[in-house]
Amino acid sequence: MTKDSRNLYLAIGLSCLVIVGWSYFFAPKPDRARQFAQQQAQTAPGAAPSSSPSAAGAPQDAVSRDLSALDAAAPQTRAEALADSPRVKIETPAIFGSLALKGARIDDVALKAYRETVDPDSPNIVLLSPPGAPDAYYAEAGFLSDAGAALALPRADTLWRADRDTLTPQTPVTLSYDNGEGLVFHRQIAVDERYMFTIRDSVENKSDKPVTLAPYALVARHGLPKTVNYSVLHEGFVGVIGDGGVEEIKYDKIEKEDHAAKTLSGVGGWLGFTDKYWAAAVIPDQKETIEARFSAGLTGPIKSYRADFVGPAQVISPGASSEATSRLFAGAKEVHTLDAYQADLGIKKFELLIDWGWFYFITRPMFQLLHFLYTLTGNFGVAILIATVIVKGLFFPLASKSYLSMAKMKAVAPQIAAIRDKYPEDKMKQQQETMALYKREKINPVSGCLPMLIQIPVFFALYKVLFVTIEMRHAPFFGWIKDLSAPDPTNIFNLFGLLPFDPTQIPMIGHFLALGVWPLIMGVTMFVQMKANPEPADPTQKQIFTWMPVIFTFTLGGFPSGLVIYWAWNNTLSVAQQTLIMKRAGVKIELFDNIAGMFRKKATS
Numbered sequence: 001m002t003k004d005s006r007n008l009y010l011a012i013g014l015s016c017l018v019i020v021g022w023s024y025f026f027a028p029k030p031d032r033a034r035q036f037a038q039q040q041a042q043t044a045p046g047a048a049p050s051s052s053p054s055a056a057g058a059p060q061d062a063v064s065r066d067l068s069a070l071d072a073a074a075p076q077t078r079a080e081a082l083a084d085s086p087r088v089k090i091e092t093p094a095i096f097g098s099l100a101l102k103g104a105r106i107d108d109v110a111l112k113a114y115r116e117t118v119d120p121d122s123p124n125i126v127l128l129s130p131p132g133a134p135d136a137y138y139a140e141a142g143f144l145s146d147a148g149a150a151l152a153l154p155r156a157d158t159l160w161r162a163d164r165d166t167l168t169p170q171t172p173v174t175l176s177y178d179n180g181e182g183l184v185f186h187r188q189i190a191v192d193e194r195y196m197f198t199i200r201d202s203v204e205n206k207s208d209k210p211v212t213l214a215p216y217a218l219v220a221r222h223g224l225p226k227t228v229n230y231s232v233l234h235e236g237f238v239g240v241i242g243d244g245g246v247e248e249i250k251y252d253k254i255e256k257e258d259h260a261a262k263t264l265s266g267v268g269g270w271l272g273f274t275d276k277y278w279a280a281a282v283i284p285d286q287k288e289t290i291e292a293r294f295s296a297g298l299t300g301p302i303k304s305y306r307a308d309f310v311g312p313a314q315v316i317s318p319g320a321s322s323e324a325t326s327r328l329f330a331g332a333k334e335v336h337t338l339d340a341y342q343a344d345l346g347i348k349k350f351e352l353l354i355d356w357g358w359f360y361f362i363t364r365p366m367f368q369l370l371h372f373l374y375t376l377t378g379n380f381g382v383a384i385l386i387a388t389v390i391v392k393g394l395f396f397p398l399a400s401k402s403y404l405s406m407a408k409m410k411a412v413a414p415q416i417a418a419i420r421d422k423y424p425e426d427k428m429k430q431q432q433e434t435m436a437l438y439k440r441e442k443i444n445p446v447s448g449c450l451p452m453l454i455q456i457p458v459f460f461a462l463y464k465v466l467f468v469t470i471e472m473r474h475a476p477f478f479g480w481i482k483d484l485s486a487p488d489p490t491n492i493f494n495l496f497g498l499l500p501f502d503p504t505q506i507p508m509i510g511h512f513l514a515l516g517v518w519p520l521i522m523g524v525t526m527f528v529q530m531k532a533n534p535e536p537a538d539p540t541q542k543q544i545f546t547w548m549p550v551i552f553t554f555t556l557g558g559f560p561s562g563l564v565i566y567w568a569w570n571n572t573l574s575v576a577q578q579t580l581i582m583k584r585a586g587v588k589i590e591l592f593d594n595i596a597g598m599f600r601k602k603a604t605s
Contacts, residue, residue, distance in 0.1 A: 078126075081133035082108060086159070088173050089166045093193045095331060099167065100130060103156045104175050104187055106197060107131070107138035109330050111278075118474050118482045127278050127330055131156075131299075136222035137273075139280060139328045141187075141199045143213040144310060151211060152179040160187070169193045182207025195331025196341060202323040205316040212315050215324030217282040218308030219272045222299050224251055228276055233468055234355045237294040237307055238274045239281070242266015246352040247294075251305060254296045261295035269348050271307045274333070277470040279353050283327040284309050286346050329353075332470050335367060355468050359461065366461040367469055374471075380484055381477030384462070384566050391458055392573050403581040406533070408443045459567070466560040477565065481518070484562030488516030504558070514558035522564050523553030525571035532575050532590060 076084075085102035090109065097108035109128040116122045128137050145151040154160070160175040167173045172190035179185070188200040205211055227235040236250040241264040254260060267289050272281030284290045292309040316322045329341070333354050342350040356363045369390070373383035392399075416434055423429040438444075466472050472485040480490060490496045492515045493503040503513040527549040556564055582589055 075134070076132040078129055078133040081130040081136070084130070084132065088162050088164070090191065091166055091168050092191055093169075094195060095191075096124075097128065099173075099189065101160050101162055101175070103140065103158060104142075104154065104160045104177075105130070105138050105140045106189070106328060106330065107136075111332055114277075114332055114470075114473075118476075125278065125332075128280065131222065134223070135225065137220070137225075137280065139197075139217070139219045139282060139330065141201055141215070141217035141282070141326050141328075143185075143201065143203060143324070144216050146212040146313070149211065151183065152181050153183075154179075154185055167191055182209075183211065194334075194337050195329055196345075197328040197330065198325065199328065200323060200325050202321055203316065204321045205318055208318050210315055210317050212313050213322065214313035215311040215326065216308060217284070217326040217328070218306050219280045219282055219328075220304060220306040221273060222302050222304045224303055225273070225275070225305075227251070230467070232357065232464065233276060235275055236273065237262075237271070237305070238279070238353065239264075239269060239271025239292065239294070239307065240349045240352060241269040241271065241290070241292050243348075244269075246349065247271075248355075249294055251296075254294055254305065257294075260297065261293055264292045265290065266292075270329075270350060270353075271309065272329070273305070273307060274353060274355070276468070277333060277473055278331065279333050280328070280330045281353065282307065282309060283329065283345075283347055284311060285325055286348065288312060334470055335371070357464055357468075359457065359464070362457050362461040363464045366458075367465045367471075370465060371471065379477065380472060380475040381481065381562060381565060384484075384562055385569050387462075388566055388569050388573065392570070392577065396577070399577060400581050403578050405444050408441060412437060412441055412443070459563075462566055463559070463563050466562045472560075472562065475562075477561070481561050481565075484565075485560050487514045487558050488518045488561045488564065490516035492516070492520065511558045512554050515554065516557065516561075518561055518564045518568065519553050519557040522556060522568035522571070523549050525568045525575070526552055529571045529575050529578075532578055 082098070085100040087098035087100055087108070090097045090099060094112055095109050096112060097110050099106045099108065107128050107130040109126075111125045111127060114125040116125060128139070129135060130138060142154055145153055154177050158177055160177045163174045163176075164171060167189060169190075169192055172188050175187040175189070177185045182205065184204040184206060186202045186204075188202075190198045190200075192198075199217070201215060203213060225235070234248045234250070236248065237254060238249075239247050241247065244264070244266060247262075247264065249257070249262060254262070268284060268286035269290070269292070270281045270283040271292050271294070272279060274281075288311050290309040290311050292307075294305075294307050296303065296305050298304060311324060314322045327345070331337075335351070335354065338351050338353055341347055366387075369387050370380060370383045373386050374380050377383055377386070415437055419430055419433045419437070423433070466485050473483070475484045476482045477484055481488065487504075491503055491513070493513055494501055496517070504510040506513060530545050530549060556567060579589055
């Protein structure tokens with residue numbers, strides 16, 4: 001492969017990679033359903049489980065029902081839905097909100113440290129909302145009864161008693177309910193200083209008959225959640241059950257599963273829903289065998305989605321009691337917070353609540369490096385610049401060999417031209433003689449690809465880190481860059497804000513018109529980098545390399561500004577590195593001659 005052909009293929013391949021990375025996408029069994037509806041009318045929120053957790057999936061069927069008319073009330077505002085139940089206030093250093101005494105649900109959680117925009121006065125992020133509110137999103141737990149039993153279990157409209165009016169990390173709340181038929185239920189809810197609730201459900205059997213109950217917990221959402229719709233980010237159902245890998249199902253894909261549900265079983269794990277930066281997941285006892293399910297259904301006319309699990313059924317003798325513990329994570333997907341929960345609570349693979357992707361082994365170390373540098377500098381933008389220098393330094397020997405090989409190739413360019421002139425019609429002979437020349441001169445014709453091949457995984461890893469980690473959200477750089485995870489807010493097409501319109505909102509082409517200051521700087525640095533190399537002899541390849549900076553400028557304009565800053569800085573370092581190596585090798589730098597050549601040609605045309 002000649003140098004010119006190699007560069008052509010590399011340019012095409014890298015262009016495809018960027019375009020693909022930028023890809024932007026907007027765009028229960030019938031008999032079981034009847035059982036769920038019937039049992040919900042009797043014992044909501046639980047239907048009847050089998051006495052055996054493995055018996056035909058009956059316990060799981062109980063939780064897979066539709067939500068009943070109790071949750072399908074007329075639409076309300078969030079304030080109206082909150083007012084439908086007496087509440088216990090939630091107050092911690094990280095979250096605030098309340099839990100409903102009607103139904104004993106955790107259905108009101110907002111995040112103290114995170115706001116909707118970079119404006120410090122913008123509203124806090126609201127994660128959980130009660131049924132009836134727009135975008136209802138909540139968690140519940142409890143016990144399910146045996147399929148043939150007519151037990152008065154707590155329902156969605158059951159009013160519980162609380163022993164205090166505020167839940168804090170220092171003061172757990174205990175809820176109580178007596179069904180009047182010999183069963184007394186207690187639910188202790190504790191919360192830590194971040195985002196983890198611990199729910200201890202117990203039941204006392206004061207009747208004269210044994211009862212069989214199975215613990216369950218779920219997270220439910222009403223209405224199709226809003227997602228950012230990027231192919232590189234998973235949003236939707238997520239979980240790890242037993243010793244398996246992470247399960248990820250998008251909202252529009254769950255209905256394609258058998259009976260709009262996917263069932264899993266195993267020992268321990270977790271499951272729930274993930275958004276770009278936030279998540280809610282229920283977590284069983286990590287030593288218990290559970291049956292878990294992701295499912296979709298209807299709550300009245302509204303689509304609803306739920307992730308739930310059922311634990312082993314327990315026979316409770318007269319005078320005896322039973323207890324079950326589960327947890328609820330409801331908060332921001334902070335890397336070190338998830339790591340701490342995984343280590344301290346033994347939650348299997350909880351770090352995978354963040355979508356690190358297939359290249360975990362690259363993206364996770366990239367985040368660790370950036371976070372370490374951030375702790376030293378206090379600025380993620382500066383951390384990106386330093387990380388780029390470190391990567392460049394690590395691969396300097398490889399880049400040095402590559403650029404020296406390019407210098408040798410330039411030195412033998414007259415001999416290659418002579419070969420072409422000698423065999424103008426015989427392409428095979430040209431190739432054979434060229435490769436023989438490379439062998440004599442000890443030139444590796446593909447070594448010039450290595451610096452860019454190395455840059456591709458680094459580029460992807462940084463893109464992934466900037467896009468999926470909440471630590472990068474609203475992280476400022478300098479000047480007008482207030483959020484490294486968002487595109488450059490300036491735009492040349494509205495004269496950098498002087499004209500009162502947003503070019504990015506133009507249908508079809510708007511996302512290619514996000515052309516701010518940093519994308520322009522990146523385009524200039526890429527142009528300089530291209531011109532620092534010997535120009536291809538082939539006119540077609542020459543045109544490709546001439547237009548590549550323009551194409552990349554428009555394509556990367558809508559990428560996170562941190563990524564554009566990285567690319568511009570990397571280009572600048574590459575030019576400096578190449579200049580240093582070429583100068584040491586005694587090879588003439590092509591940059592100024594190539595740029596001057598553009599104007600000379602223009603003057604004579």
